[in-house]
Amino acid sequence: MDLQQVLRGLIVVIVLLVAAVLLGVILQVATALLKFALKVLLILMVVLIVLRFLEMLRRRV
Secondary structure, three states: OOHHHHHHHHHHHHHHHHHHHHHHHHHHHHHHHHHHHHHHHHHHHHHHHHHHHHHHHHHHO
16 A cells, blocks of 8 residues: 555545534534424414414404
């Protein structure tokens, strides 16, 4: 195994490590966004239920 092959192998390993770190960061951001989106969705669902309830009350009166 000559020096050029060793350097190629090291470069491949470094690129794979950088890719793994970037993937981890992307997954953390996606997880945070998903948690935020779920909270917003829950709030919107509650607002929708309240509005439907108020609409039903208005129709009865």
